[in-house]
Amino acid sequence: MSITVGRYLVDSLAANDIDTAFGIPGVHTLELYRGLAGSSLRHVLVRHEQGAAFAADGYARASGRPAAAFVISGPGLTNALTAVGQAYSDSVPLLVIASTPPRASLGKQWGVLHELRDQLALAERVFGFARSARSAADVRDHLRACLGSLRTGRPRPAYLEIPLDLLAEETDLRPERFAAASSLPAGEAERIEEAAQWLNGAQRPLLIAGGGARGAAGELRRIAEALDALMVTTAAGKGVLPEHHAANLGASLPYRETRELVASADVVLAVGTELAETDIYTATPLTLAGRLIRIDLDPAKLTDHYAAALPIQGDAQRTLAALAPKLSPRRGWGARIGGTAGVRARMEAAWSEPTRRMSAMLAAIRAALPADGIVCSDMTQIAYHGNYAFPVDLPACWFHPSGYGTLGFALPAALGAKIAAPQRAVLALAGDFGLQFTLQELMTAAEAALALPVVVWNNAALGQIRDDMIEARIAPLGVIARNPDFQALAGAFGVRAARVTDAATLTSAVREALDAAGPTLIEVVETNNHA
Numbered sequence: 001m002s003i004t005v006g007r008y009l010v011d012s013l014a015a016n017d018i019d020t021a022f023g024i025p026g027v028h029t030l031e032l033y034r035g036l037a038g039s040s041l042r043h044v045l046v047r048h049e050q051g052a053a054f055a056a057d058g059y060a061r062a063s064g065r066p067a068a069a070f071v072i073s074g075p076g077l078t079n080a081l082t083a084v085g086q087a088y089s090d091s092v093p094l095l096v097i098a099s100t101p102p103r104a105s106l107g108k109q110w111g112v113l114h115e116l117r118d119q120l121a122l123a124e125r126v127f128g129f130a131r132s133a134r135s136a137a138d139v140r141d142h143l144r145a146c147l148g149s150l151r152t153g154r155p156r157p158a159y160l161e162i163p164l165d166l167l168a169e170e171t172d173l174r175p176e177r178f179a180a181a182s183s184l185p186a187g188e189a190e191r192i193e194e195a196a197q198w199l200n201g202a203q204r205p206l207l208i209a210g211g212g213a214r215g216a217a218g219e220l221r222r223i224a225e226a227l228d229a230l231m232v233t234t235a236a237g238k239g240v241l242p243e244h245h246a247a248n249l250g251a252s253l254p255y256r257e258t259r260e261l262v263a264s265a266d267v268v269l270a271v272g273t274e275l276a277e278t279d280i281y282t283a284t285p286l287t288l289a290g291r292l293i294r295i296d297l298d299p300a301k302l303t304d305h306y307a308a309a310l311p312i313q314g315d316a317q318r319t320l321a322a323l324a325p326k327l328s329p330r331r332g333w334g335a336r337i338g339g340t341a342g343v344r345a346r347m348e349a350a351w352s353e354p355t356r357r358m359s360a361m362l363a364a365i366r367a368a369l370p371a372d373g374i375v376c377s378d379m380t381q382i383a384y385h386g387n388y389a390f391p392v393d394l395p396a397c398w399f400h401p402s403g404y405g406t407l408g409f410a411l412p413a414a415l416g417a418k419i420a421a422p423q424r425a426v427l428a429l430a431g432d433f434g435l436q437f438t439l440q441e442l443m444t445a446a447e448a449a450l451a452l453p454v455v456v457w458n459n460a461a462l463g464q465i466r467d468d469m470i471e472a473r474i475a476p477l478g479v480i481a482r483n484p485d486f487q488a489l490a491g492a493f494g495v496r497a498a499r500v501t502d503a504a505t506l507t508s509a510v511r512e513a514l515d516a517a518g519p520t521l522i523e524v525v526e527t528n529n530h531a
């Protein structure tokens with residue numbers, strides 16, 4: 001018996017462990033939704049396609065498993081692209097399934113509904129992997145390749161487009177489970193041996209761990225402790241070593257004290273990190289006077305502007321697991337400087353009053369969340385500070401739109417994370433302006449009855465940009481925003497709301513929100529502005 005290609009596609013996704021699709025149906029994707037009706041795949045109706053891709057992103061960050069986003073041709077895809085750009089830059093696997101106009105019209109510019117001049121070309125420039133199907137067999141082959149691309153090598157978002165007339169066609173193909181991807185490779189043995197020699201001979205070894213090292217927490221701890229090394233992470237690598245661990249300087253690359261330590265290290269081992277501008281957050285690049293070893297799945301990273309003296313291409317966990325037993329335990333640099341607490345105290349002593357207030361609010365959130373609680377943060381001052389100052393002791397608990405840096409990530413990513421990990425506490429942290437980019441997803445969270453605290457840092461301004469203008473001696477323009485009444489707005493969505501001005505009340509508001517039957521908008525009113 002034949003089935004439609006739409007049904008075949010949905011069942012193929014389910015057969016390959018994709019269990020959730022965030023999407024918005026349209027006349028171009030009706031046949032996908034006919035397919036969904038009888039399938040085990042869960043569909044979550046979002047309120048904007050940007051929300052669909054952000055939610056799939058949050059789902060993957062929280063669970064390590066990809067989800068799908070179902071979007072219509074043309075505007076469905078272009079709406080999703082900002083979130084795809086974010087997932088690309090933060091190495092997050094997700095799969096966007098888009099329709100296209102009918103095959104006969106493609107490339108002809110007849111002006112058919114939802115037409116783009118070249119939809120695939122657009123997708124190819126933003127996704128890591130993009131394919132266009134013209135037949136049922138193409139759907140099978142491209143889907144296998146898309147899923148393979150998500151599970152081998154550096155994770156990037158993948159894209160498959162299917163013309164709407166093809167989705168409606170019948171096929172005799174049967175959904176199948178594709179062969180499992182091969183496991184990720186460890187680095188070459190000789191290079192690992194050489195890295196061990198360098199590290200064993202180092203006087204001042206320092207480790208830098210990024211998001212690519214998230215799966216190697218145990219190995220990194222073993223290595224840091226054996227060498228008595230110092231450890232720095234990026235925001236994406238936060239928690240690979242508990243931030244309370246004496247070796248850990250945290251995500252402090254923007255701080256002068258840490259940069260001086262990096263500069264004075266004689267061997268730096270950088271694992272799963274781009275060492276990108278957005279990991280460092282100052283205008284000047286890192287000074288690396290010592291010898292640099294880099295471990296990365298992506299060979300392009302090994303020879304970029306921080307070219308490794310010893311490049312090792314491989315999976316972080318497997319490579320570090322091979323390296324760790326070769327290291328001779330000793331006391332060294334960490335002991336000499338008396339651990340990182342003193343360095344951190346010096347960094348923190350310079351904090352301004354408004355920064356201390358943000359710290360207090362971050363501590364209030366921390367106090368309400370269990371150790372494995374997840375925070376999805378937005379592009380807001382409290383989150384930039386939280387990249388360093390929100391303490392986490394486990395990897396993959398603090399998610400920030402680091403690379404692409406788009407506003408609007410926090411709320412939809414958090415709802416995706418909560419759907420992926422319903423048993424865990426998940427919280428969204430956004431600014432008053434950034435929240436409004438994807439605010440409509442509050443309705444999605446309400447409809448799904450997600451116990452999701454949505455904390456809004458309300459300084460009634462585009463605070464960071466205002467401060468940047470003041471520093472650059474530009475008269476503030478376009479940075480004082482008139483806000484909606486957030487309390488009334490929450491009411492319109494039918495969700496609970498709270499308004500807090502002090503840390504203790506914030507802790508209790510978050511605790512209550514974690515036990516609520518739906519989302520809670522918690523407005524934290526910042527009165528002590530920089531300006």
Ligand SMILES: Cc1ncc(C[n+]2csc(CCOP(=O)(O)OP(=O)(O)O)c2C)c(N)n1
Pocket residue numbers: 379380381382405406407430431432433434435457459461462463464465
């Ligand atoms: C899509 C997008 N547009 C513009 C920006 C530039 N931008 C970065 S932060 C910011 C202000 C955000 O204000 P708010 O969310 O209130 O955070 P605050 O800085 O006040 O904490 C803007 C406009 C951006 N990062 N992304």
Ligand SMILES: [Mg+2]
Pocket residue numbers: 431432433457458459460461462463
């Ligand atoms: Mg603001």
